[in-house]
Amino acid sequence: MRIDQIHMADSGKLLSQLADRILYLIDIKGNSEYGNIGDLLGQVQRLRQSLFEIKESDLFEEIDRVEDRVSFLEDRVAEKLSPAEIVNIVRSPQRFTLMDILENVYDSYTELGGEGDCNIDPAIGVARASISRRVKNRLYSHQVMVIGHEKGRGEEYRNAGCARPWGNNKALKYMRVAETEGIPIHFYIFTPGSYPIEDYPGAAQQIARNLYVMTKLKVPMVSFISEGGSGGAEAIGASGLRLMGSRGYYSVISPEGAAAIEGKIREGEKLPRKLLEHCAAQLKITAEDNLKLGTIDRIIQEPPLGARRDDFPFFRRLRYEMLRATDEVVLKTKNFRAFRAYALKRQAEEGKDVPEDFDLFISWSLTDLEKERLLEFRFKKYIELGKGYFIENKNILTQGIRKTKLFASRTYYDLRYGLLRPHHRNVQKVIEEVSGEGSVFLRKVTEPVRAAYDFVFPQPERPSKVIRSGEPERKSIFAEEWDPYVSPLANEDCTVTCPNAAKHGCLDLWVPDLYGEFCGVCPNCGHHFPLEYQWYLENLFDKNSVREFNAHIASCNPLGFQGYSVRLKKDIKHTGRNSSIITFDAEVWGLRLVVAMLFSNFRGGTVGAAEGEKFIRACDIASTTRRPLLAYIHSTGGIRIHEGTLGVVQMPKCTFGVREYNDNGGLYIVVYDNNSYAGPVASFLGCSLYQFGIRSSRIGFAGPRVIRETTGQDVPPDYHSAKNALRRGHIQGIWDRREFKKNLYDALMTLGGPNLYYR
Amino acid sequence: MDINLNDLLRRYRSHPFEDYFVETPHTGVVFFKVKEGQTVKGPSGEWLHRPGTLLYTIERERNVKRMTALWSGQISGIRLDIEGRFVEAGEPLFSIRHQLDKEEIIDRILTQVLYIFSAPQRARYFLTPEISARMEKRSKKGVSVEFGEDVLIMSLMKRDTVVSYEGVPGSLYKVYFNSGDMVEQGAPLLGICSPDKLQYVQKVIHRIRTEWEK
Numbered sequence: 001m002r003i004d005q006i007h008m009a010d011s012g013k014l015l016s017q018l019a020d021r022i023l024y025l026i027d028i029k030g031n032s033e034y035g036n037i038g039d040l041l042g043q044v045q046r047l048r049q050s051l052f053e054i055k056e057s058d059l060f061e062e063i064d065r066v067e068d069r070v071s072f073l074e075d076r077v078a079e080k081l082s083p084a085e086i087v088n089i090v091r092s093p094q095r096f097t098l099m100d101i102l103e104n105v106y107d108s109y110t111e112l113g114g115e116g117d118c119n120i121d122p123a124i125g126v127a128r129a130s131i132s133r134r135v136k137n138r139l140y141s142h143q144v145m146v147i148g149h150e151k152g153r154g155e156e157y158r159n160a161g162c163a164r165p166w167g168n169n170k171a172l173k174y175m176r177v178a179e180t181e182g183i184p185i186h187f188y189i190f191t192p193g194s195y196p197i198e199d200y201p202g203a204a205q206q207i208a209r210n211l212y213v214m215t216k217l218k219v220p221m222v223s224f225i226s227e228g229g230s231g232g233a234e235a236i237g238a239s240g241l242r243l244m245g246s247r248g249y250y251s252v253i254s255p256e257g258a259a260a261i262e263g264k265i266r267e268g269e270k271l272p273r274k275l276l277e278h279c280a281a282q283l284k285i286t287a288e289d290n291l292k293l294g295t296i297d298r299i300i301q302e303p304p305l306g307a308r309r310d311d312f313p314f315f316r317r318l319r320y321e322m323l324r325a326t327d328e329v330v331l332k333t334k335n336f337r338a339f340r341a342y343a344l345k346r347q348a349e350e351g352k353d354v355p356e357d358f359d360l361f362i363s364w365s366l367t368d369l370e371k372e373r374l375l376e377f378r379f380k381k382y383i384e385l386g387k388g389y390f391i392e393n394k395n396i397l398t399q400g401i402r403k404t405k406l407f408a409s410r411t412y413y414d415l416r417y418g419l420l421r422p423h424h425r426n427v428q429k430v431i432e433e434v435s436g437e438g439s440v441f442l443r444k445v446t447e448p449v450r451a452a453y454d455f456v457f458p459q460p461e462r463p464s465k466v467i468r469s470g471e472p473e474r475k476s477i478f479a480e481e482w483d484p485y486v487s488p489l490a491n492e493d494c495t496v497t498c499p500n501a502a503k504h505g506c507l508d509l510w511v512p513d514l515y516g517e518f519c520g521v522c523p524n525c526g527h528h529f530p531l532e533y534q535w536y537l538e539n540l541f542d543k544n545s546v547r548e549f550n551a552h553i554a555s556c557n558p559l560g561f562q563g564y565s566v567r568l569k570k571d572i573k574h575t576g577r578n579s580s581i582i583t584f585d586a587e588v589w590g591l592r593l594v595v596a597m598l599f600s601n602f603r604g605g606t607v608g609a610a611e612g613e614k615f616i617r618a619c620d621i622a623s624t625t626r627r628p629l630l631a632y633i634h635s636t637g638g639i640r641i642h643e644g645t646l647g648v649v650q651m652p653k654c655t656f657g658v659r660e661y662n663d664n665g666g667l668y669i670v671v672y673d674n675n676s677y678a679g680p681v682a683s684f685l686g687c688s689l690y691q692f693g694i695r696s697s698r699i700g701f702a703g704p705r706v707i708r709e710t711t712g713q714d715v716p717p718d719y720h721s722a723k724n725a726l727r728r729g730h731i732q733g734i735w736d737r738r739e740f741k742k743n744l745y746d747a748l749m750t751l752g753g754p755n756l757y758y759r
Numbered sequence: 760m761d762i763n764l765n766d767l768l769r770r771y772r773s774h775p776f777e778d779y780f781v782e783t784p785h786t787g788v789v790f791f792k793v794k795e796g797q798t799v800k801g802p803s804g805e806w807l808h809r810p811g812t813l814l815y816t817i818e819r820e821r822n823v824k825r826m827t828a829l830w831s832g833q834i835s836g837i838r839l840d841i842e843g844r845f846v847e848a849g850e851p852l853f854s855i856r857h858q859l860d861k862e863e864i865i866d867r868i869l870t871q872v873l874y875i876f877s878a879p880q881r882a883r884y885f886l887t888p889e890i891s892a893r894m895e896k897r898s899k900k901g902v903s904v905e906f907g908e909d910v911l912i913m914s915l916m917k918r919d920t921v922v923s924y925e926g927v928p929g930s931l932y933k934v935y936f937n938s939g940d941m942v943e944q945g946a947p948l949l950g951i952c953s954p955d956k957l958q959y960v961q962k963v964i965h966r967i968r969t970e971w972e973k
């Protein structure tokens with residue numbers, strides 16, 4: 001090849017790179033008007049077309065000029081990147097993907113669970129990979145399981161990294177494989193959210209199952225977030241250490257979704273760009289924001305405008321950071337002193353270049369004891385998330401009294417159920433065995449005498465009384481309900497129409513009858529009209545048995561979300577409560593239980609830091625007192641978007657609480673009523689082994705509008721019905737509101753763990 | 760089956776409408792939400808889950824019911840004299856004149872002309888291999904079926920039962936299901952046309968499809 005030809009080839013390559021850089025800038029800014037980038041792109045394209053017609057020196061001069069301009073614009077853009085622009089960076093087709101990481105960070109890999117479009121779910125990539133480090137000129141290799149979202153290069157089948165339920169199930173399957181083989185897992189999160197469909201087992205159920213398993217997965221786990229979209233991210237995100245790219249985003253909801261809710265934008269209408277930018281800024285989605293909030297552990301620096309597919313120095317850094325992070329998770333379990341020394345050294349290295357050599361080799365295999373420690377550290381880490389982002393009475397005296405009370409009750413219950421009860425059981429067992437053996441011996445002696453007596457004086461057979469042990473004597477319903485609670489809805493003198501009137505021919509219902517005698521249930525078709533949560537407080541539990549605790553924990557506006565404080569105050573004033581969850585002790589026909597009730601009147605029953613903390617404490621109390629735990633969901637709209645990722649982390653946090661309670665031998669029952677959607681259903685509610693729905697309730701992951709907008713397909717009107725949830729196995733039964741108490745009592749008596757006080 | 764197709768055709772040509780009379784379902788005070796001549800839409804969506812145009816409200820016992828259109832068409836004969844007044848149940852309010860399109864007219868003619876063989880029970884249905892082979896060889900309109908002939912295979916719970924045709928002999932004109940579909944009990948499976956009317960029916964339908972404007 002001649003020199004001038006080589007130069008021409010170089011100029012072609014240079015122009016192509018320039019075009020990519022300009023297109024990337026257009027992606028970031030969302031338009032081609034900024035700094036006349038559009039014209040610049042036109043200029044580059046013209047140069048590419050007339051490559052061989054322009055004099056070489058003129059061509060290179062022109063290229064230099066364009067490059068200077070592009071570099072100048074890049075610097076300007078990088079100086080002040082808005083959160084909305086960061087979202088654009090993450091979603092750019094030039095952004096690195098999981099495949100780029102597998103190619104450049106790991107030495108070798110074998111893809112599992114499918115390749116390309118021949119896949120269980122192409123949006124989830126799984127690979128067994130090896131990653132090596134050099135220590136004093138010697139190469140050490142580690143085996144890891146890599147699980148992540150694969151966004152692809154615009155292939156439709158990749159679904160932009162939105163995992164379907166079976167994709168998350170595939171991830172779960174290989175998490176278990178890694179646990180069996182005892183190798184660490186590296187998660188890479190590149191998802192705008194989970195694909196919101198209710199095909200078996202349902203998006204929410206699968207995420208909840210993943211989270212539940214991850215709470216006690218006995219292998220070191222490290223995750224890296226590039227695009228962390230709410231529940232989809234959590235499905236593979238509850239790891240021991242969470243890293244995030246400096247140009248990534250981690251959010252409770254997509255900025256588009258938040259803008260549609262905040263701006264009350266109608267379906268199909270275009271979102272105003274300013275509103276979108278405003279919401280992206282309010283949600284605190286950037287890596288710096290998340291680090292401040294404590295929802296991630298470390299930031300991995302990317303180039304100012306974010307790493308792209310061919311950013312090899314970044315891949316080198318990522319490799320180093322993943323190795324270091326896994327070392328940290330492992331070291332913590334081995335020896336805390338060694339870990340501290342390592343962490344200090346690591347801190348000193350912060351911001352420096354990636355070294356060629358590692359100073360030591362750390363084995364990633366763990367002993368049984370270390371695995372226990374690993375789980376303990378993970379539990380502690382997640383339980384602490386979001387603390388300090390709710391209002392709690394910090395009065396020393398009050399706190400002291402509370403702590404003393406807690407200590408006293410813990411000691412009492414430990415003594416009663418942990419020490420005395422097993423002893424009592426053992427003694428009882430011995431007495432039963434002795435008396436059983438004694439009676440057998442006595443029977444042998446007395447049998448011939450008794451037989452002779454019966455033969456001489458035959459007795460007519462009498463039916464024996466049936467005694468049902470453990471069930472208290474039930475009083476007449478009239479004796480119990482002389483002073484029943486009647487819903488204030490019944491005070492209106494009018495009629496209402498049952499929504500099933502056209503289908504089942506239901507007659508109009510007189511409201512005082514409907515909300516009084518009929519308990520809000522259509523006597524013809526059984527449709528359940530919504531009732532306020534107070535109705536359940538009064539009718540579900542024994543009279544005067546409800547004792548609320550932690551009512552002082554209050555929601556606040558931790559992100560300073562504009563306009564939210566006013567709305568929050570309004571809700572506090574309107575409901576007289578501090579959060580959307582009420583936690584209390586109660587009794588059902590004498591059976592004591594702990595209840596967490598999410599109700600709709602306060603921010604639509606959404607979950608934030610205060611709600612998560614109250615739920616965790618309820619789990620703890622139920623565990624201490626050996627009582628069953630009931631989560632009655634009057635209504636929940638998901639995670640509270642105004643608390644950003646502080647809300648999202650309540651998903652793993654509360655799931656950890658539930659898992660700990662279940663493993664301690666508790667019984668956790670969830671009952672859904674009215675509407676239950678999104679994050680809570682996809683985590684600490686959905687992970688319950690026993691879930692029930694009240695008739696006419698709706699349960700699911702995303703509402704019909706979100707499904708329509710995401711999948712482009714309409715959903716049938718009964719898509720989220722309790723019946724469909726039962727059909728796909730999400731819930732175990734549908735209860736009638738009028739028989740709620742009886743069903744709950746039966747469930748408490750028949751289901752449950754071994755450590756409950758009445759077992 | 761003694762139907763004069765010419766009369767039928769003439770009737771539809773001169774009056775290609777179906778008038779649906781809207782009456783009050785019960786007593787109450789009526790407020791109209793439509794005007795004379797206004798075009799209204801019936802329920803839409805894949806599951807007809809989006810309600811049609813709001814026609815009127817009827818209030819009884821402070822319960823305001825919003826009544827929506829069940830058919831698409833044009834409002835005619837609206838009784839504005841009863842606007843805001845208490846009326847009895849079954850009071851005529853207006854009619855919705857629904858213009859029949861070509862396919863609707865064809866369907867109506869066919870339901871009157873054809874003998875409909877319905878599903879004896881809820882199951883998956885297949886045509887017997889003999890009928891399928893005959894249909895492949897000739898056009899389906901030419902396949903004749905006799906009384907007692909095995910025409911369908913009913914598949915339920917992994918058991919296949921042959922279903923014999925019990926109706927007037929004739930030509931198989933229309934198959935209303937896709938092979939292997941789950942069909943509800945009583946839903947139409949086959950449409951049979953008597954041989955003497957076959958050609959004439961085909962001609963009429965061809966004319967409707969090609970000559971009629973809408």
